[in-house]
Amino acid sequence: MSGEQKAEAKGEQAKGKLKETAGRLTGNERLTGKGRAEQVKGDAREAKEKVKDTFKH
Known part of the structure; x- marks a missing residue:
């Protein structure tokens, strides 16, 4: 995931x-x-980036 x-x-x-x-x-x-919704949105974004990183390597 990019910094x-x-x-x-x-x-x-x-x-x-x-x-x-x-x-x-x-x-x-x-x-x-x-606040809860923003946290969930951040969690989803982080998970998406981790999946993208998995397929890059």
């Missing part, structure tokens, strides 16, 4: 975790849900 894409996926996961935590602390279910 840029890996960093982007990790950043998305971290941003999602922050949103989820902020949502829980404030009792904002919508923000918590958005």
